Amino acid sequence: MAPLLQTVPILVAAFGGGGTMPEAAPSPQEAPASGSPVFSLSGDHRTRYERLSNQFRAGLDGDARALMLRTRVSAELAAGHFMLRAELQDSRSYLADSVAAVTTSMVNPLELLQAHIEIPLGDRSGRGNRSVLRAGRITMDIGSRRLVSRNRFRNTSDGFTGIEWRWTGAGESRVRAFYTSPVERRVSGNILDNSPRFDKEWSGVRFWGVHFSRPDLRRGGRGEVYYYGLDEADAPGLATADRHLHTIGVRLHRPAAPAGFDYEIESAFQFGRSRASRSATVDLTHVAHLQHIGAGYTFAVPGTPRLQLQFDHASGDRDPADGRNNRFSSLYGSRSFEHGPSGIHGAFARANVTTPGIRLTLAPRSGVNLMGAARGYWLASAADEWTTTGIGNTGGASVRHVGTLWEFIGGWELEAARLRLEAGLVRLGAGELMKNAGKRNATYTFAQTTLSF
Numbered sequence: 001m002a003p004l005l006q007t008v009p010i011l012v013a014a015f016g017g018g019g020t021m022p023e024a025a026p027s028p029q030e031a032p033a034s035g036s037p038v039f040s041l042s043g044d045h046r047t048r049y050e051r052l053s054n055q056f057r058a059g060l061d062g063d064a065r066a067l068m069l070r071t072r073v074s075a076e077l078a079a080g081h082f083m084l085r086a087e088l089q090d091s092r093s094y095l096a097d098s099v100a101a102v103t104t105s106m107v108n109p110l111e112l113l114q115a116h117i118e119i120p121l122g123d124r125s126g127r128g129n130r131s132v133l134r135a136g137r138i139t140m141d142i143g144s145r146r147l148v149s150r151n152r153f154r155n156t157s158d159g160f161t162g163i164e165w166r167w168t169g170a171g172e173s174r175v176r177a178f179y180t181s182p183v184e185r186r187v188s189g190n191i192l193d194n195s196p197r198f199d200k201e202w203s204g205v206r207f208w209g210v211h212f213s214r215p216d217l218r219r220g221g222r223g224e225v226y227y228y229g230l231d232e233a234d235a236p237g238l239a240t241a242d243r244h245l246h247t248i249g250v251r252l253h254r255p256a257a258p259a260g261f262d263y264e265i266e267s268a269f270q271f272g273r274s275r276a277s278r279s280a281t282v283d284l285t286h287v288a289h290l291q292h293i294g295a296g297y298t299f300a301v302p303g304t305p306r307l308q309l310q311f312d313h314a315s316g317d318r319d320p321a322d323g324r325n326n327r328f329s330s331l332y333g334s335r336s337f338e339h340g341p342s343g344i345h346g347a348f349a350r351a352n353v354t355t356p357g358i359r360l361t362l363a364p365r366s367g368v369n370l371m372g373a374a375r376g377y378w379l380a381s382a383a384d385e386w387t388t389t390g391i392g393n394t395g396g397a398s399v400r401h402v403g404t405l406w407e408f409i410g411g412w413e414l415e416a417a418r419l420r421l422e423a424g425l426v427r428l429g430a431g432e433l434m435k436n437a438g439k440r441n442a443t444y445t446f447a448q449t450t451l452s453f
Helices: 432-435
Strands: 036-053 064-079 084-095 108-120 130-138 160-168 174-184 206-214 222-231 244-255 258-274 286-296 306-314 353-365 368-378 399-415 419-430 441-452
Touching: 244 286, 399 432, 419 432
Parallel strands: none
Antiparallel strands: 036 064, 036 441, 064 084, 084 108, 108 130, 130 160, 160 174, 174 206, 206 222, 222 244, 244 258, 258 286, 286 306, 306 353, 353 368, 368 399, 399 419, 419 441
16 A cells, blocks of 8 residues: 555444535635745545445446545645645555446546646736636536536546636626646556556547636526537547537526525536447437436424435437437536445436436534435436446337435534544335346445545
């Protein structure tokens, strides 16, 4: 184990499930305009044990387990009119075997996640506006985080190398614009050996966009509109789906508040061209969409319980022989906060799914959070597969019901000790599609501790 990890206590709880509780993500800050340079150092270490009974992916059977370790150390130097930031992330997996289906979304040893300069541009108009420019390797959380995010439950995070500009108006309207090359996570040799290898940006892969938000719509509502572009092409050592996508979307929402209703509506449309897979050689016309509707109510009683109804639809490919690809691509978004834990679970993504659900959150005491949720999952298109597993209809069948996902997650924040404990249980009840593929009910449990320093 790397010396960095040996300096951090490893705290493992008993069997539990995958957590989807929020964690803080760093955001750009304005450097002091004058005075001596200010240096700060912070970080966290997370240990998570995961277990999955009855692996549901095609070609894999049996039970899986993994011990996931993630250490992050962030250093900042604020000097005059700029700030330098660097963040090291070390993500490793132990005890796993091939049944766990470990990928670089779980393992990325000793990697520089961020290394950039931030330059506050101040108010050049005299109207109370302010902006920040970032250049270098960065992470990003944008809007609902469904399409661009700094992953939280996942053991690794997506990084991007390029520039980002953030503007905030006097009325708190905001604009974010960026032009980047996504960073490919890499390991050396067998991924289960946790051997480091430098991550890499490829000149043939570019990701850019602009996001505008306003906080002052009627009746406490907030609005967002956005555009994201993605270009990728194969290169020696890199296989891609050759996606050339344009994604436009709008989001309207009102945050939760005691004794009040909240809502969220997000609609995204995607067009361009892509290929059916990384190994395919035929370009297809890409036309796809994502729809999300949610409504909730927070009760003004002890524990402030919030009950929420949700519905999501992400299109799937309607006909593999029509020259079109209708499967939605969720780009660089997170899914754990809505569709169950990732890790060795990761049952569902925002592609070829139709899923209604209900969720209840509760804070019975300070620092304690509880969540229970249930969602049914159907294929949006019976001609396409359950994308995270490779399972689809065979023999002319047109079954859509995948299964029902039950989640129970709990977290406890020990603020004085800078320690957070989480555990959870996730049950995937097999639907007709799973049963036809010879898959049974699957149970995922996890327990994790996060120590901040």
